[in-house]
Amino acid sequence: DTAVSQTPKYLVTQMGNDKSIKCEQNLGHDTMYWYKQDSKKFLKIMFSYNNKELIINETVPNRFSPKSPDKAHLNLHINSLELGDSAVYFCASSQEAPGQFNEQFFGPGTRLTVL
Amino acid sequence: GDSVTQMEGPVTLSEEAFLTINCTYTATGYPSLFWYVQYPGEGLQLLLKATKADDKGSNKGFEATYRKETTSFHLEKGSVQVSDSAVYFCALSKGKAAGNKLTFGGGTRVLVKP
Numbered sequence: 001d002t003a004v005s006q007t008p009k010y011l012v013t014q015m016g017n018d019k020s021i022k023c024e025q026n027l028g029h030d031t032m033y034w035y036k037q038d039s040k041k042f043l044k045i046m047f048s049y050n051n052k053e054l055i056i057n058e059t060v061p062n063r064f065s066p067k068s069p070d071k072a073h074l075n076l077h078i079n080s081l082e083l084g085d086s087a088v089y090f091c092a093s094s095q096e097a098p099g100q101f102n103e104q105f106f107g108p109g110t111r112l113t114v115l
Numbered sequence: 116g117d118s119v120t121q122m123e124g125p126v127t128l129s130e131e132a133f134l135t136i137n138c139t140y141t142a143t144g145y146p147s148l149f150w151y152v153q154y155p156g157e158g159l160q161l162l163l164k165a166t167k168a169d170d171k172g173s174n175k176g177f178e179a180t181y182r183k184e185t186t187s188f189h190l191e192k193g194s195v196q197v198s199d200s201a202v203y204f205c206a207l208s209k210g211k212a213a214g215n216k217l218t219f220g221g222g223t224r225v226l227v228k229p
Contacts, residue, residue, distance in 0.1 A: 004158070031215060041202060041222040043159075048214050056214040090158055094215060101147050101166055101208070102215050106158035 003027050004107035006091050012113045013081055021076045021110045023091030030096050031055070032074035033104065034066060037088040049074055050096065078112075086114045117142040121205045121220035128195055128227050136190040136223045138179075138205035146207040148172075148181050148188040149217070153202040162190075162203070195227045 004025045013019055025032065033056075034046040048056040049068040063079045078085060088109045094102040121138040128134060140148065147166040151159040163172030168183035179190045188205060205220040 033216070035217075041224075043204065043217075043219040043222070045216045045218075048216060056216055058216075092159075096211070096215075101164060101210065103161050103164075104215070104217060106151075106160070108156075108158045 004091055004093055004105050006089075006107040006110050008110060009108065010111050010113075012115065014115055015081055015083060017081050018077070018079045019081060019112070020078070021089055021091075021112070023074045023076070023107060025072055025091075025093040025105070025107075027093055027105060028095070029093040029105075030071050031094045031102065032068065032071070033092040033094075034074065034076050035090040035092065035106075037090060037109070039087070043090070047074075047076075081112075081114045083114050086112055088112070117146070117207060117209070117218050119205050119207055119218055119220035121203075121223055123221065124202075124224035126223060126225045128225070130197055130227055130229055131194045132227075134190070134192045134195045134199070134225065136203055136205075136225070138188045138190065138220055140186050140188065140205075140207050142186075142207055142209070142218075144209060146209050148179070149206045149208070150177070150179055150188070150190050151204040151206060151217075151219075153204065153222070155201070159204065195225075197227050197229055200225060200227045 031050045033048040047066045052068045091107040092104040094104045150162040163174040165172040165181035206217045
């Protein structure tokens with residue numbers, strides 16, 4: 001069974017379109033994250049949710065809106081797509097454990113190409 | 116802000132060669148340090164971690180020691196295999212106080228040739 005899954009795996013779209021990427025985890029974790037990996041492989045966090053509550057919101061254009069319908073899902077909606085949004089988007093999850101490092105488990109990524 | 120710097124790749128090695136990937140960090144407080152590995156077409160996997168100074172993380176023949184005096188966490192493996200070809204990421208976290216976010220270095224691609 002896939003622990004953290006993302007759909008779609010590949011997404012090719014035109015500038016100006018609106019698109020969504022879905023993430024689901026079956027690990028029972030209470031925290032989920034979105035990371036963006038650019039063309040140079042640089043990875044940076046975008047958002048995190050804990051029990052459906054937004055915890056981290058890095059400097060991300062408000063065209064990006066995360067939505068967490070329940071703690072097993074964290075979707076990413078992007079409005080008015082731009083060329084610079086082309087990247088690989090990774091979802092991750094972890095379980096809150098006081099006083100311990102919370103290992104993050106990553107999904108396989110969604111490669112978004114904006115033409 | 117916090118940052119992680121690691122050597123740029125690609126690093127090309129022959130099988131059974133010794134691998135070192137340098138990683139240094141800048142952070143206030145006492146972060147935990149990690150190495151993640153990304154195999155072609157896959158997501159990231161935790162390779163090893165160290166949560167305090169002088170801790171040594173190890174896994175699958177890889178090792179890294181948390182050196183606070185040099186703010187470093189260099190990754191080493193004594194004898195690499197073709198299957199070790201991947202992109203390796205050094206990262207730090209300040210835990211719950213910082214939302215458990217991981218701050219990554221730029222990644223180092225390693226290619227091991229038979």
